[in-house]
Amino acid sequence: QQQVKQSPQSLIVQKGGISIINCAYENTAFDYFPWYQQFPGKGPALLIAIRPDVSEKKEGRFTISFNKSAKQFSLHIMDSQPGDSATYFCAASLYYGGSQGNLIFGKGTKLSVKP
Protein backbone atom coordinates (compact mmCIF):
# COMPACT_ATOMS: atom_id res chain seq x y z
CA GLN A 1 0.00 0.00 0.00
CA GLN A 2 2.95 2.31 0.54
CA GLN A 3 4.77 1.69 -2.74
CA VAL A 4 5.33 4.13 -5.57
CA LYS A 5 6.24 2.37 -8.80
CA GLN A 6 8.25 4.36 -11.36
CA SER A 7 9.04 3.59 -14.98
CA PRO A 8 11.12 3.45 -17.05
CA GLN A 9 14.33 2.84 -15.14
CA SER A 10 16.30 4.66 -17.85
CA LEU A 11 15.39 6.85 -20.80
CA ILE A 12 17.32 8.19 -23.76
CA VAL A 13 15.80 11.10 -25.68
CA GLN A 14 17.08 13.24 -28.51
CA LYS A 15 17.49 16.96 -27.94
CA GLY A 16 14.20 18.69 -28.59
CA GLY A 17 12.15 15.58 -27.91
CA ILE A 18 9.61 14.88 -25.19
CA SER A 19 10.64 12.89 -22.12
CA ILE A 20 7.89 11.05 -20.25
CA ILE A 21 8.28 9.34 -16.89
CA ASN A 22 5.42 7.51 -15.24
CA CYS A 23 4.56 6.68 -11.64
CA ALA A 24 1.80 4.69 -10.00
CA TYR A 25 0.81 4.65 -6.36
CA GLU A 26 -1.33 2.38 -4.24
CA ASN A 27 -2.36 4.37 -1.18
CA THR A 28 -5.49 6.33 -2.10
CA ALA A 29 -4.90 8.61 0.90
CA PHE A 30 -1.82 10.16 -0.72
CA ASP A 31 -2.52 13.75 -1.72
CA TYR A 32 0.85 15.28 -2.51
CA PHE A 33 2.94 14.20 -5.50
CA PRO A 34 6.32 15.87 -6.05
CA TRP A 35 9.06 15.21 -8.57
CA TYR A 36 12.70 15.57 -7.57
CA GLN A 37 15.63 16.08 -9.92
CA GLN A 38 19.12 14.86 -9.07
CA PHE A 39 22.30 15.69 -10.96
CA PRO A 40 25.35 13.42 -10.58
CA GLY A 41 27.16 14.02 -7.31
CA LYS A 42 24.41 16.25 -5.93
CA GLY A 43 21.45 15.84 -3.64
CA PRO A 44 17.91 15.70 -5.06
CA ALA A 45 16.04 18.99 -5.44
CA LEU A 46 12.32 19.64 -5.81
CA LEU A 47 11.40 20.18 -9.45
CA ILE A 48 7.60 20.43 -9.45
CA ALA A 49 4.71 19.11 -7.34
CA ILE A 50 0.97 18.59 -7.68
CA ARG A 51 -2.00 17.97 -5.46
CA PRO A 52 -5.02 15.95 -6.68
CA ASP A 53 -7.39 18.92 -6.93
CA VAL A 54 -5.94 19.59 -10.40
CA SER A 55 -5.21 17.18 -13.25
CA GLU A 56 -2.22 19.06 -14.65
CA LYS A 57 0.43 21.50 -13.51
CA LYS A 58 2.92 23.18 -15.79
CA GLU A 59 6.11 25.03 -14.93
CA GLY A 60 8.09 26.05 -17.97
CA ARG A 61 8.99 22.93 -19.96
CA PHE A 62 7.97 20.61 -17.11
CA THR A 63 4.40 19.33 -16.72
CA ILE A 64 2.85 16.92 -14.24
CA SER A 65 -0.23 15.05 -15.42
CA PHE A 66 -2.34 13.43 -12.70
CA ASN A 67 -4.98 10.72 -13.07
CA LYS A 68 -6.65 10.15 -9.73
CA SER A 69 -8.92 7.30 -10.84
CA ALA A 70 -5.98 5.37 -12.27
CA LYS A 71 -3.71 6.31 -9.34
CA GLN A 72 -1.05 7.43 -11.77
CA PHE A 73 0.93 10.57 -12.42
CA SER A 74 3.58 11.43 -14.94
CA LEU A 75 6.28 13.99 -15.69
CA HIS A 76 6.56 15.40 -19.19
CA ILE A 77 9.65 17.34 -20.21
CA MET A 78 9.02 19.25 -23.42
CA ASP A 79 11.86 20.28 -25.75
CA SER A 80 14.29 18.15 -23.73
CA GLN A 81 17.81 19.59 -23.45
CA PRO A 82 21.17 17.97 -22.62
CA GLY A 83 21.11 19.99 -19.38
CA ASP A 84 18.01 18.00 -18.35
CA SER A 85 20.13 14.84 -18.16
CA ALA A 86 19.68 13.73 -14.56
CA THR A 87 17.90 11.18 -12.41
CA TYR A 88 14.26 11.94 -11.69
CA PHE A 89 12.36 10.63 -8.68
CA CYS A 90 8.62 10.72 -8.20
CA ALA A 91 7.24 10.63 -4.68
CA ALA A 92 3.98 10.64 -2.77
CA SER A 93 2.82 11.50 0.72
CA LEU A 94 0.02 12.82 2.88
CA TYR A 95 -0.02 16.61 2.64
CA TYR A 96 -1.43 17.27 6.10
CA GLY A 97 -0.01 14.13 7.65
CA GLY A 98 2.48 15.71 10.04
CA SER A 99 5.08 13.06 10.69
CA GLN A 100 3.10 10.81 8.38
CA GLY A 101 3.84 13.29 5.61
CA ASN A 102 7.08 11.44 4.96
CA LEU A 103 7.76 11.04 1.26
CA ILE A 104 7.62 7.61 -0.36
CA PHE A 105 9.99 7.72 -3.34
CA GLY A 106 9.96 5.79 -6.59
CA LYS A 107 13.18 4.06 -7.60
CA GLY A 108 14.20 6.75 -10.07
CA THR A 109 14.60 7.24 -13.82
CA LYS A 110 17.95 8.11 -15.33
CA LEU A 111 17.34 10.47 -18.25
CA SER A 112 19.97 11.07 -20.91
CA VAL A 113 19.29 13.72 -23.54
CA LYS A 114 21.49 13.29 -26.61
CA PRO A 115 22.60 16.40 -28.52
Added chain:
Amino acid sequence: NAGVTQTPKFRVLKTGQSMTLLCAQDMNHEYMYWYRQDPGMGLRLIHYSVGEGTTAKGEVPDGYNVSRLKKQNFLLGLESAAPSQTSVYFCASRRNRGLLEQYFGPGTRLTVT
Protein backbone atom coordinates in the same frame (compact mmCIF):
# COMPACT_ATOMS: atom_id res chain seq x y z
CA ASN B 1 22.50 30.53 3.95
CA ALA B 2 24.41 27.28 3.56
CA GLY B 3 21.18 25.22 3.51
CA VAL B 4 21.82 21.57 4.42
CA THR B 5 25.42 20.51 4.87
CA GLN B 6 26.82 17.03 5.48
CA THR B 7 30.13 15.92 6.97
CA PRO B 8 32.15 14.05 5.76
CA LYS B 9 31.75 13.90 1.98
CA PHE B 10 33.54 10.57 1.60
CA ARG B 11 34.57 7.84 4.02
CA VAL B 12 35.98 4.33 3.82
CA LEU B 13 35.43 2.06 6.81
CA LYS B 14 36.49 -1.47 7.61
CA THR B 15 33.84 -3.95 8.67
CA GLY B 16 33.09 -3.54 12.36
CA GLN B 17 34.28 0.06 12.65
CA SER B 18 31.97 2.80 13.82
CA MET B 19 31.38 6.31 12.59
CA THR B 20 29.00 9.25 12.83
CA LEU B 21 27.66 11.28 9.94
CA LEU B 22 26.75 14.86 10.73
CA CYS B 23 23.94 16.83 9.11
CA ALA B 24 23.45 20.52 9.80
CA GLN B 25 20.78 22.93 8.53
CA ASP B 26 20.49 26.67 8.98
CA MET B 27 16.87 27.10 7.84
CA ASN B 28 15.30 26.54 11.28
CA HIS B 29 13.47 23.49 9.95
CA GLU B 30 11.67 21.22 12.39
CA TYR B 31 11.80 18.01 10.38
CA MET B 32 15.04 16.25 9.45
CA TYR B 33 15.62 12.99 7.61
CA TRP B 34 18.35 10.49 6.80
CA TYR B 35 18.08 8.52 3.55
CA ARG B 36 20.30 6.02 1.84
CA GLN B 37 20.53 5.80 -1.94
CA ASP B 38 21.56 2.60 -3.66
CA PRO B 39 21.59 1.89 -7.42
CA GLY B 40 18.11 0.94 -8.62
CA MET B 41 16.63 1.30 -5.13
CA GLY B 42 15.76 4.97 -5.03
CA LEU B 43 15.82 6.86 -1.74
CA ARG B 44 14.99 4.84 1.35
CA LEU B 45 14.25 6.51 4.67
CA ILE B 46 16.46 5.36 7.54
CA HIS B 47 15.36 7.57 10.46
CA TYR B 48 13.69 10.92 10.83
CA SER B 49 13.04 13.57 13.45
CA VAL B 50 10.07 15.86 13.89
CA GLY B 51 11.83 18.13 16.35
CA GLU B 52 14.69 18.58 18.77
CA GLY B 53 15.02 15.59 21.08
CA THR B 54 12.74 13.31 19.03
CA THR B 55 13.59 10.58 16.53
CA ALA B 56 11.64 7.85 14.75
CA LYS B 57 12.40 4.84 12.58
CA GLY B 58 11.93 4.87 8.84
CA GLU B 59 11.86 2.08 6.31
CA VAL B 60 15.39 0.69 6.83
CA PRO B 61 16.55 1.56 10.39
CA ASP B 62 18.47 -1.61 11.29
CA GLY B 63 22.17 -1.05 11.98
CA TYR B 64 21.78 2.71 12.42
CA ASN B 65 21.14 5.04 15.32
CA VAL B 66 20.35 8.76 15.33
CA SER B 67 20.29 11.70 17.68
CA ARG B 68 18.84 15.23 17.48
CA LEU B 69 20.21 17.08 20.49
CA LYS B 70 20.08 20.44 18.74
CA LYS B 71 17.41 21.61 16.29
CA GLN B 72 19.93 22.34 13.58
CA ASN B 73 21.84 19.06 13.78
CA PHE B 74 20.89 15.47 13.03
CA LEU B 75 23.50 12.75 13.57
CA LEU B 76 23.50 9.28 11.98
CA GLY B 77 25.61 6.63 13.68
CA LEU B 78 26.86 3.27 12.50
CA GLU B 79 27.99 1.28 15.55
CA SER B 80 29.47 -1.70 13.68
CA ALA B 81 29.67 -1.07 9.95
CA ALA B 82 28.84 -3.85 7.49
CA PRO B 83 29.51 -4.05 3.73
CA SER B 84 25.71 -3.87 3.20
CA GLN B 85 25.88 -0.30 4.53
CA THR B 86 28.00 0.80 1.58
CA SER B 87 25.82 3.53 0.10
CA VAL B 88 25.36 7.24 -0.47
CA TYR B 89 23.68 8.87 2.51
CA PHE B 90 21.56 11.98 2.18
CA CYS B 91 20.22 14.23 4.86
CA ALA B 92 17.17 16.41 4.26
CA SER B 93 15.09 18.92 6.19
CA ARG B 94 11.74 20.66 5.86
CA ARG B 95 9.34 22.92 7.66
CA ASN B 96 6.58 21.40 9.80
CA ARG B 97 3.71 23.17 7.99
CA GLY B 98 2.93 24.66 4.64
CA LEU B 99 5.10 23.55 1.75
CA LEU B 100 6.35 20.00 2.15
CA GLU B 101 9.51 20.59 0.11
CA GLN B 102 12.46 18.67 1.48
CA TYR B 103 15.87 20.30 1.10
CA PHE B 104 18.66 17.79 0.60
CA GLY B 105 22.32 17.94 1.48
CA PRO B 106 25.10 17.01 -0.98
CA GLY B 107 25.46 13.46 0.34
CA THR B 108 28.12 11.31 2.00
CA ARG B 109 29.57 8.42 0.03
CA LEU B 110 30.41 5.60 2.43
CA THR B 111 32.29 2.45 1.50
CA VAL B 112 32.59 -0.43 3.96
CA THR B 113 35.25 -3.01 3.08
